[in-house]
Amino acid sequence: MADKANPGTLTDNSERLFSFGVIADIQYADLEDGYNFQGSRRRYYRHSLVHLQGAIEDWNKESSMPCCVLQLGDIIDGFNAQYKTSEESLEVVMNTFKMLKVPVHHTWGNHEFYNFSRDYLTRSKLNTRFLEDRIIDHPETIPSENYYAYHFVPFPKFRFILLDAYDLSVLGVDQSSPKYQQCMKILREHNPNTELNSPQGLSEPQFVQFNGGFSQEQLNWLNEVLAFSDTNQEKVVIVSHLPIYPEASDNVCLAWNYRDALAVIWSHKCVVCFFAGHTHDGGYCEDHFGVHHVNLEGVIETAPVSQAFGTVHIYPDKMVLKGRGRVPDRIMNYKKEKALNF
Numbered sequence: 610m611a612d613k614a615n616p617g618t619l620t621d622n623s624e625r626l627f628s629f630g631v632i633a634d635i636q637y638a639d640l641e642d643g644y645n646f647q648g649s650r651r652r653y654y655r656h657s658l659v660h661l662q663g664a665i666e667d668w669n670k671e672s673s674m675p676c677c678v679l680q681l682g683d684i685i686d687g688f689n690a691q692y693k694t695s696e697e698s699l700e701v702v703m704n705t706f707k708m709l710k711v712p713v714h715h716t717w718g719n720h721e722f723y724n725f726s727r728d729y730l731t732r733s734k735l736n737t738r739f740l741e742d743r744i745i746d747h748p749e750t751i752p753s754e755n756y757y758a759y760h761f762v763p764f765p766k767f768r769f770i771l772l773d774a775y776d777l778s779v780l781g782v783d784q785s786s787p788k789y790q791q792c793m794k795i796l797r798e799h800n801p802n803t804e805l806n807s808p809q810g811l812s813e814p815q816f817v818q819f820n821g822g823f824s825q826e827q828l829n830w831l832n833e834v835l836a837f838s839d840t841n842q843e844k845v846v847i848v849s850h851l852p853i854y855p856e857a858s859d860n861v862c863l864a865w866n867y868r869d870a871l872a873v874i875w876s877h878k879c880v881v882c883f884f885a886g887h888t889h890d891g892g893y894c895e896d897h898f899g900v901h902h903v904n905l906e907g908v909i910e911t912a913p914v915s916q917a918f919g920t921v922h923i924y925p926d927k928m929v930l931k932g933r934g935r936v937p938d939r940i941m942n943y944k945k946e947k948a949l950n951f
């Protein structure tokens with residue numbers, strides 16, 4: 610929980626192109642503090658809203674205003690469903706986000722599905738697909754309605770892709786639906802435990818009920834968007850609630866078919882970094898293909914004395930994460946041949 614000694618001295622403003630904000634796992638609930646399942650980490654359900662307010666104040670005050678904020682999922686806690694406060698709590702958090710002067714892109718995590726069905730989410734303010742950019746004459750880059758994913762271009766030559774890591778999941782879908790049956794089959798094939806949230810004894814511990822995965826349809830779409838970005842020499846940032854790179858994450862927290870997502874990403878040269886939430890502890894690794902995997906520290910497990918959010922500044926040759934509180938600063942260089950000429 611140690612805060613950084615010397616944040617903010619990473620680089621100068623001279624060649625900065627644009628910036629964006631990142632925040633993960635707010636998990637707000639109007640409840641007393643609690644603990645995670647293992648009882649090892651305190652969860653500050655009420656204070657998470659204060660953390661969000663602080664983050665928004667900082668982003669609004671930044672000298673170069675971020676173009677947008679990426680909310681990496683789990684915006685309210687699953688406990689809200691138990692106390693029948695889901696809609697009320699979502700309203701409280703969304704009203705807080707209204708203070709932000711720039712658009713926010715909302716990702717969906719497991720806690721969204723503890724509180725709401727997929728149909729409800731699709732109709733809710735958490736569906737920010739209206740912020741997508743469509744590529745004229747390239748219909749293969751338009752996502753289908755079967756999953757919640759889209760892409761947008763906040764700055765020329767930089768494409769952001771928001772992925773649906775619960776596209777394959779038993780959460781939020783009608784138990785009588787074929788999709789539920791298909792996903793339950795996948796889960797049970799990999800997890801023989803009676804308690805499907807338990808990874809005990811699993812060779813692939815990510816196959817638990819609180820995770821999910823990417824359908825082949827979504828991966829095919831991702832492949833098309835990345836092919837377009839390669840052809841047009843774009844840089845790509847990908848966002849998902851679930852992480853996909855084992856060395857940057859707790860193995861239990863990975864997307865079910867993280868290898869399939871990696872295979873698509875690694876078959877293209879355009880992806881610079883992959884942001885995820887879910888783990889709460891944070892993590893980072895640059896993979897062998899030069900993709901930077903950042904797991905953001907979760908707001909919910911951040912003590913009131915600290916903070917957990919960041920601003921990413923984009924330069925022609927790198928992205929620089931300026932973390933606040935327990936989010937560390939990171940310099941994420943593009944591979945040499947990938948540096949942009951501006």
Ligand SMILES: Nc1ncnc2c1ncn2[C@@H]1O[C@H](COP(=O)(O)OP(=O)(O)O)[C@@H](O)[C@H]1O
Nearest residue numbers: 645646683719720804806807808809819887889
């Ligand atoms: N090892 C485990 N065994 C059984 N159930 C678990 C285990 N870990 C988590 N769970 C359950 O899975 C659900 C999600 O876990 P939780 O840690 O709260 O997720 P998140 O980190 O997304 O908040 C909770 O209902 C929790 O009780």
